[in-house]
Amino acid sequence: MTKGVALSVFSSVLFALLYYYASLMTPLSGEIVFGWRMLLTMPCVGLFLLYSGDWRLVISLFSQLKSRPLLWIGLPLSSALVGVQLWIFMWAPINGRGLPVSLGYFMMPLVLVLIGRFVYQERPTRLQWLAVACAAVGVSNELWQAGGISWETLVVAIGYPLYFVWRRWLGTDNLGGLWCDMLLMIPVAAWFVLSIDAPLAAFGERPLLYLLVLGLGMISALALVCYILASRRLPFSLFGLLGYVEPILLVVVSLVLGESISDAEWPTYIAIWIAVGLLVLEGVRKLLAFRRYPFD
Secondary structure, three states, X not given: OHHHHHHXXXXXXHHHHHHHHHHHXXXXXXXXXXXXXXXXXXXXHHHHHHHHOOHHHHXXXXXXXXXXXXXHHHHHHHHHHHHHHHHHHHHHHHOOOHHHHHHHHHHHHHHHHHHHHHOOOOOOOHHHHHHHHHHHHHHHHHHHHHOOOOHHHHHHHHHHHHHHHHHHHHOOOOHHHXXXXXXXXXXXXXXXXXXXXXXXXXXXXOOXXXXXXXXXXXXXXXXXXXXXXXXXXXXHHHHHHHOOXXXXXXXXXXXXXXXXOOOOOHHHHXXXXXXXXXHHHHHHHHHHXXXXXXXX
């Protein structure tokens, strides 16, 4: 379990590093950085699937294309949903919108609680409902002070849960499905990289970009592999709790990059953080109960 915790924390640190790393790749835009990330990460993940024996998941998915015509529409939609998330992750820190995106990551678990209740008929606990109520207070403050939640926050907080629900319904919620999603992004990624005039002109002006782009692919692939390995070594509850490390680090990176939380926004952030703290408390309670009564 210790290795699993270390891998999970390390993956969160790498994702936060990736968040900061994008800001180093001037003069490349967020779209071009996203394009290079996909072009380099997808082959690396494919090699990991071959090495780990999970390539069979890809083969199984491809074999279903004949018997399940829905996949011809479902897979591109799945790829588009996660592609937007991977794009905004690269775009936000370059364009000074890291904090709204990090807030979206904090709100996402709360949206998942509501989806579990109203889509999958799950019964949230009192602590989970209390967390949702705290989040509602934060959202209300944002609506009152700013006139609405930023679109970046909504894209993450709502978009990622929709992606999870869609993959689950489609039956592609595994590594094979994720790799296929990334594969279908390659044409768009290549277009982002090659559609500008003189795609390599920036590299001639700043040769360091060659190394930075290679580093981008390596960090992205390593972060994803560590995340996958951690998910296999840890109990689901503990793995979920450690997932809160990443948005905390994203806030730190955003502040380092020069963004700031205004006085009017603090009530929103505090309410959301309290809500997340309640979910963490609930997760710890469940984890302790599982250790005491693992077969209940």
